[in-house]
Amino acid sequence: MPSEHSAAEELDPHTGETGAGPTGLGAALRRHLRLWVAGVVALALVGTIGWMWAASLVPASYSPMQMGLMDAGGGPAVHLGMAHGTVPSGATGSGAGPRTESGVGPRPRDVTSFVEQRRGTPDVRLTLTARREEVSIPGGPTVTAYTLNGTTPGPTIRAAQGQLVEVTLVNESVPGGTTLHWHGIDVPNAEDGVAGVTQDAVTMGRSHTYRFVAERAGTYWYHSHQVSHEQVVKGLLGAVVVTPKAPDAWTGADTALVALSHVYAGKRTINGRAGETRIEAAAGSVVRVRVVNTDNGLMPVWVGGAAFRVLAVDGTEVHEPQEATGRAVLVPAGGRADLGVHVPATGVRVELPGAALVLGPAGAQTPAPTRKPAASVDLLSYGTPVALPFDPERATRHFTYSIGRRPGFVNGRPGVHWTINGTMYPKVPMFVVSEGDVVRVRIANKSGETHPMHLHGHHVVVLSRDGVAATGSPWWTDSLEVSQGQTVEVAFVADNPGIWMDHCHNLPHAKEGLVAHLMYEGVTTPFRLGRHSVNSPE
Known part of the structure; x- marks a missing residue:
């Protein structure tokens, strides 16, 4: 064919x-x-x-001032110092960086110059020796932990308002070095304890001394800020209590105690002890329970079977707190809440997930556990208003801190990483201010997860959440939970010069790049980050 x-x-x-x-x-x-x-x-x-x-890829050695995108918040031009140029007026994190302009602006100051000015013999002096060792948790597991003076949590540091505190940290056996950060205490910048920003990590066999005046009465804590996602989890931390000058300055409680929560190997403890902790308290008395959340997640605390008030948040007293029976208090990672708990003759339980503090007269039966209430105290409307010491409507700088997540690389590691204002670490914002500025920050969380945000060296006041204005007692905070989908606006006065971290206190998130900085005009740092340095603040 x-x-x-x-x-x-x-x-x-x-x-x-x-x-x-x-x-x-x-x-x-x-x-x-x-x-x-x-x-x-x-x-x-x-x-x-x-x-x-x-x-x-992050350089093998770099200054924290080299990272990020300079953002002047729409305010006047800010001079960073002769070596670093000028951030133009109105520059934002979209990429507007410093331009060279020598011979103008304030004389540059090194972070090491921002030290406690008060001289003389300290009122409170102690040495904390850091070790890596095996520890048996009472009622819990035996763990490899980081201790201070042989215990975890470390000793509670107590001072009266206005006293000069001196703490010497000795690193006996913590590999990789360590530091102490004074969480919630607005210390001078050189005392902030952030490796690679305000000091070098204290390596084994060395020591470092911190000095600061306990200016504000309240409940605080200290912890490592070197490889913190590991060292804090393994117990290198402790509480700080600053009592007011006048004994009757704090009302609403007869006695006070610390309830520091920390999870070791999946077991929650209160003051280092798992399970229930019984403390004798007179019937009819009111006990100030200083709750400290040292872990990475939001922690509910509630009082079973008795009335209570939220007396303070993050070291600031609440104005005219109301009774909050039948509601939980949500304490962010790093946050503190002082509860005024009324003790009935039958005793009362202050409950946390997996642990409890039992208060009552000697011989009283242990009250039965209770479930966490469905409702919680909303600090946006709790208490009654009082005038702020500044006017947020007259802000000189406005910043946005928008948290997202997208695929990409961080230091060569592929993954789905955190973003701040659309960019990944190290191209994250460096918010630049001048001393005396009134600052407003809009924090928007579009990342799919909740984040406890912590600005070092300052307390901020919450102005609104999702467009709803604050109506209660001024909500001053240094550890602010911003849930997925929320937008929170805060304000503060730039009154503590230095270079300050502004990061998520879910510490693995900070390690993964959820960290920015607040930098004051004319301030520089000699310290370095990167693998060729000893410093790894996250």
Whole structure:
């Protein structure tokens, strides 16, 4: 049977087209063009990924001032110092960086110059020796922990308001170095304890001395800020209590005690003891229970079977707190809440998930556990208003701290990483202010997870949440939970010069890049980050 094509026009077995003539030649060219285009696209994709990978790499040694995108918050031009140029007026985190402009602005000051000015013999002096050792948790597991003076939590530091405190940290056996950060205490910048920003990590065999005046009465805590996602989890921490000058300055309680919560190997403890802790308290008395959340997540606390008030939040007294029976108090990671608990003759339980503090007269039966209430105290409307010491409506700088998440690289590691204002670490914001500025910050969480936000060296006041204005006692905080989908606006006065971290206190999140900085005009730091340094603040 004769073929439909001549011998010179045999069918291509793959395409069914003839291999000769104009039609066959065009098909071959199209095939080659498709292959060429696919190759170019593949090369472009590989090149783009390679460029993204290379661009994400953090230098082996770098200054924290080199990281990030300078943001002046729409305020006046800010002079960073002769070595670092000027952030123009209105510059934002969109990439507007410093321009060189020598000989203008304030004389640069090193963070090490911001020390406690008060001289003389300290009123409170102690040495804390840090070790890595095996510890048996009462009622809980035996763990490899980081201790201070042989215990975890470390000793509670107590001072009266206005006293000079001096603490010497000795690193006996903590590998990789360590520091002490005074969480919630607005110390001078050199005393902040952030490795690579305000000091070098204290390596084994060395020591470092911190000095500060306990200016504000309240409940605080201290912890490592070197490899903190590991050292804090393993117990390098303790409580700080600053009592008021006048004994009757705090009302609403007859006695006080610390309830520091920490989870060791999945077991929650109160003051280092798992399960229930019984403390004798007179019937009819009111006990101030200083709750401290040292873990990474939001922690509910509630009082079973008795009335209570929230007396203070993050070291600031609540104005005219109301009774809050039948509601939980949600304490963010790093946060503190002082509860005024009424003790009935039958005793009362202050409950946390997996642990409890039992208060009552000697011989009283232990009250039965209760479930966490469905409702919680809303600090946006709790208490009654009182005038603020500044006017947020006259803010000189406005910043946005928008938290997101997207695929990409952080220091060469692929993954789905946190973003701040659309960019990943280390291209995160450096919020630049001048001393005396009134600052407003809009924190928006679009990341899919909740975040406890902590600004070092300052307390902020919450103005609104999701557009609803605060109506209660001024909600001053240093550890603020911002839930997924929420937008919270806060304000503060820039009155503590330095370079300050502004990060998520879910410490693994900070390690993964959820960290920015607040930098004052004319302030520099000599300290370095990166693998060629000893410093790793997250």
